[in-house]
Amino acid sequence: MPSLGRLHLITDTRPGRDPLAVLRAALPVARAELVVQVRVEDDATDREAYELARRVVGLCRPYGATCLVNDRLHVALAVEAAGGHVGAEDLPVAAARRVLGADAVLGATAREPGGAAAAVAAGASYLGVGPCHATTTKAGLPDPIGPAGVRAVAGAVDVPVIAIGGVTAASVPALRAAGAHGVAVVGALSASPDPARTTAELIEALTC
Numbered sequence: 001m002p003s004l005g006r007l008h009l010i011t012d013t014r015p016g017r018d019p020l021a022v023l024r025a026a027l028p029v030a031r032a033e034l035v036v037q038v039r040v041e042d043d044a045t046d047r048e049a050y051e052l053a054r055r056v057v058g059l060c061r062p063y064g065a066t067c068l069v070n071d072r073l074h075v076a077l078a079v080e081a082a083g084g085h086v087g088a089e090d091l092p093v094a095a096a097r098r099v100l101g102a103d104a105v106l107g108a109t110a111r112e113p114g115g116a117a118a119a120v121a122a123g124a125s126y127l128g129v130g131p132c133h134a135t136t137t138k139a140g141l142p143d144p145i146g147p148a149g150v151r152a153v154a155g156a157v158d159v160p161v162i163a164i165g166g167v168t169a170a171s172v173p174a175l176r177a178a179g180a181h182g183v184a185v186v187g188a189l190s191a192s193p194d195p196a197r198t199t200a201e202l203i204e205a206l207t208c
């Protein structure tokens with residue numbers, strides 16, 4: 001399996017956002033370092049998720065970027081995405097692995113070392129770890145775990161750790177120093193006035 005990209009762009013499908021425009025700006029900059037996670041609102045239909053994921057797969061292909069689908073693994077299979085991401089309210093990791101198959105990329109959300117080790121034992125190939133910092137993108141999350149929380153998880157597993165939650169280019173060095181392989185962002189790119197430039201700043205922070 002090729003190594004996992006370090007910059008995970010999670011689609012922002014809230015009203016007024018344009019996830020495909022952000023993706024078109026980020027792809028030529030991040031290329032194969034980009035992992036695009038197609039994440040739609042809970043009330044989106046499967047058809048809407050499928051159409052977005054299908055377009056994302058097509059945009060990613062020429063750049064060697066990876067497309068994953070959040071939660072809806074049947075959509076991941078339908079569009080031939082590289083894999084998916086599951087959390088506490090989704091299919092259990094072992095079941096998700098059975099659905100996607102042995103070779104797929106499978107991410108799982110983990111917030112502490114015990115849950116992280118269990119997710120890896122069940123078949124996760126990377127972990128989304130957070131929230132690292134305060135975020136306004138998703139409600140109902142526990143308190144931020146900071147770089148120290150990322151360090152605790154990264155020390156407990158041997159799969160890539162992707163730090164998520166309020167991440168900006170400025171916060172990347174501390175997260176990398178804590179053992180994160182990469183970061184996942186929504187707002188940093190979706191709300192950027194210049195997503196290509198912000199992508200370059202994130203990539204520089206992730207790869208220097």
Ligand SMILES: Cc1ncc(COP(=O)(O)OP(=O)(O)O)c(N)n1
Nearest residue numbers: 085086087088109128129162164184
């Ligand atoms: C990289 C990454 N990490 C964590 C999450 C959160 O997943 P989950 O807990 O299932 O919450 P939703 O995103 O489904 O609301 C993620 N999507 N990606």
Ligand SMILES: Cc1nc(C(=O)O)sc1CCOP(=O)(O)O
Nearest residue numbers: 130131135137165166185186187
């Ligand atoms: C979807 C999601 N999951 C999180 C978790 O900690 O599980 S934080 C988050 C939102 C991340 O958005 P932003 O980069 O705008 O803070």
Ligand SMILES: [Mg+2]
Nearest residue numbers: 071086087090
């Ligand atoms: Mg989920």
